[in-house]
Amino acid sequence: MKDYNLKMTIEAAITHFPQGSNAVKVYDETGGFAGYITMDALSAAVQQGELTRPISQFVIADLPIPNMLPNSISSSQFESFFQSEFCRLVFNSLYDGVYVTDGKGTTLFINKAYQRITGIKEEEVYGKHMGHLIEEGIISISASLEAILKKQPVTLIQKIRNERRIIVSSTPIMSAKGDVLYVLSSVRDITELIRLKHELDLQKLTFKHVADTSFLPEHSGFDNLVIGPSTRPLFKLADKVAKTDAKILLQGETGVGKSLIAKYIHSRSLRSNGTFMEINCGAIPEHLVEAELFGYEPGSFTGALKQGKKGIFEEANGGTLFLDEIADLPLHLQVKLLKAVEENRFMRVGGTETVQVDVRIITATHRNLKNLVNEGRFREDLYYRLNIVTFEVPPLRDRREEIMPLLEMYLNRYNTKYEEDKKITPECYEWLTNYGWPGNIRELANLVERLVVITFNTDIDVSDLPPFLQPAILKTETGTLKEETAKLERSLILEAIHQYGSTRSAAKSLGISQSAIVQKMKKYHIRVENESK
Numbered sequence: 350m351k352d353y354n355l356k357m358t359i360e361a362a363i364t365h366f367p368q369g370s371n372a373v374k375v376y377d378e379t380g381g382f383a384g385y386i387t388m389d390a391l392s393a394a395v396q397q398g399e400l401t402r403p404i405s406q407f408v409i410a411d412l413p414i415p416n417m418l419p420n421s422i423s424s425s426q427f428e429s430f431f432q433s434e435f436c437r438l439v440f441n442s443l444y445d446g447v448y449v450t451d452g453k454g455t456t457l458f459i460n461k462a463y464q465r466i467t468g469i470k471e472e473e474v475y476g477k478h479m480g481h482l483i484e485e486g487i488i489s490i491s492a493s494l495e496a497i498l499k500k501q502p503v504t505l506i507q508k509i510r511n512e513r514r515i516i517v518s519s520t521p522i523m524s525a526k527g528d529v530l531y532v533l534s535s536v537r538d539i540t541e542l543i544r545l546k547h548e549l550d551l552q553k554l555t556f557k558h559v560a561d562t563s564f565l566p567e568h569s570g571f572d573n574l575v576i577g578p579s580t581r582p583l584f585k586l587a588d589k590v591a592k593t594d595a596k597i598l599l600q601g602e603t604g605v606g607k608s609l610i611a612k613y614i615h616s617r618s619l620r621s622n623g624t625f626m627e628i629n630c631g632a633i634p635e636h637l638v639e640a641e642l643f644g645y646e647p648g649s650f651t652g653a654l655k656q657g658k659k660g661i662f663e664e665a666n667g668g669t670l671f672l673d674e675i676a677d678l679p680l681h682l683q684v685k686l687l688k689a690v691e692e693n694r695f696m697r698v699g700g701t702e703t704v705q706v707d708v709r710i711i712t713a714t715h716r717n718l719k720n721l722v723n724e725g726r727f728r729e730d731l732y733y734r735l736n737i738v739t740f741e742v743p744p745l746r747d748r749r750e751e752i753m754p755l756l757e758m759y760l761n762r763y764n765t766k767y768e769e770d771k772k773i774t775p776e777c778y779e780w781l782t783n784y785g786w787p788g789n790i791r792e793l794a795n796l797v798e799r800l801v802v803i804t805f806n807t808d809i810d811v812s813d814l815p816p817f818l819q820p821a822i823l824k825t826e827t828g829t830l831k832e833e834t835a836k837l838e839r840s841l842i843l844e845a846i847h848q849y850g851s852t853r854s855a856a857k858s859l860g861i862s863q864s865a866i867v868q869k870m871k872k873y874h875i876r877v878e879n880e881s882k
């Protein structure tokens with residue numbers, strides 16, 4: 350599977366691991382073969398609680414040759430052991446689950462931990478063949494049967510009643526003749542492990558969050574800030590520079606929180622009683638930017654207000670002016686901005702007198718401004734003027750510890766807004782934390798809002814996620830072709846409805862008629878609120 354790369358974490362690898370495989374190939378950044386990662390290695394890493402370590406530390410060059418098991422104990426000795434009270438006592442005192450079958454795959458014994466982890470009772474499985482348990486949907490796949498078939502130890506991920514995921518390691522016990530006499534399996538709960546890990550992450554973060562923001566004035570509007578290890582230095586620096594008038598350049602992808610940091614700096618500055626004005630230089634038509642920034646005198650151009658208008662520089666007088674997407678400012682206006690920034694003075698469009706203001710300037714861009722300077726597309730003198738302090742705001746994929754608290758924060762927000770009480774399942778959190786979030790925090794917020802609105806059950810689970818986020822493994826692992834096709838169809842319809850807002854446009858985008866989409870929506874219980882006709 351090309352999906353496995355050296356940077357992948359144990360946690361991500363284990364959730365993707367194809368059912369029934371013992372090993373998968375791993376590739377390096379250039380696409381070259383780097384070795385194998387085995388289920389045994391993942392299992393060992395999970396047992397040591399190394400969920401966030403990269404798999405590169407566990408990759409091996411060659412697959413191990415299967416161990417030949419000791420077979421000096423006779424079959425009757427084993428038989429009397431498995432039937433003894435002593436065996437029950439020993440296995441029942443273990444924290445991990447234990448499952449014992451005979452050499453044909455018929456269940457002989459399960460310990461108490463196995464019953465706790467899986468919810469399966471001994472009477473449900475005792476004397477039953479593993480194949481039968483698969484048919485009944487109690488387990489998804491049998492490591493014991495695999496071990497019998499291969500006559501080798503096998504480790505794999507199994508689903509219990511389509512809910513919990515467990516790691517099962519099965520070891521065959523062989524006779525001198527090489528027949529499998531018994532299979533001994535040990536079992537660990539991954540769902541629980543992952544949940545515990547996230548709970549721990551969340552606790553650590555909540556603690557830090559409180560520690561870092563407790564100094565904020567009440568109702569400052571920043572009660573819900575999530576500050577993780579990667580962004581803490583930025584907020585500390587923001588606090589330090591807030592008290593000065595130093596010009597700040599915020600760089601970072603879209604939706605990473607540049608505008609939020611600008612507001613934070615303003616709120617912590619001596620200008621916090623003044624206005625915070627924000628303008629997106631890329632969103633205004635080029636011919637209007639100058640008037641928006643600097644204002645204009647009466648009758649200075651066609652379409653202008655008779656009485657003239659103040660520009661945003663004047664509106665921000667005494668406060669902070671945040672110029673977003675500064676790289677989009679046309680070159681000819683960069684000269685005027687430079688002068689305004691240096692002297693806090695400028696002329697309105699069509700004006701003859703200078704206007705004096707007292708404004709603190711913060712700028713932001715998602716581009717690399719230095720490169721634009723080198724290419725001659727941004728003035729070097731202005732670049733140095735605006736960039737006394739630079740903040741590089743990292744993308745969400747490099748702030749993974751913040752994903753879970755952000756999901757929680759938005760879940761609370763939208764639960765309140767829509768009067769719902771939705772919860773995200775641990776497995777779903779797992780997928781959401783491992784996703785790359787190209788659209789950053791805004792995309793995350795948008796997805797949580799959608800999930801709160803469109804899901805029917807209280808629990809938001811992996812199957813509720815849009816197709817681009819759904820793990821491929823689920824699609825092959827569960828359900829018949831018909832069920833899987835229906836799931837996909839439902840997701841595609843939901844996506845289209847969400848994107849286009851009306852059944853007509855959604856139907857068009859999917860290449861079906863409006864009546865067909867309406868019928869399918871009835872079938873899949875999809876509703877559209879306030880559809881525009």
Ligand SMILES: Nc1ncnc2c1ncn2[C@@H]1O[C@H](COP(=O)(O)OP(=O)(O)OP(=O)(O)O)[C@@H](O)[C@H]1O
Pocket residue numbers: 573574575576580601602603604605606607608609610673715790791794
């Ligand atoms: N540390 C944080 N904690 C909580 N919410 C945050 C945090 N950072 C950003 N957000 C939220 O994420 C959303 C996007 O942030 P923001 O608008 O500041 O990003 P941006 O980088 O300015 O985006 P753009 O470049 O598109 O203007 C906002 O709703 C903001 O409140």
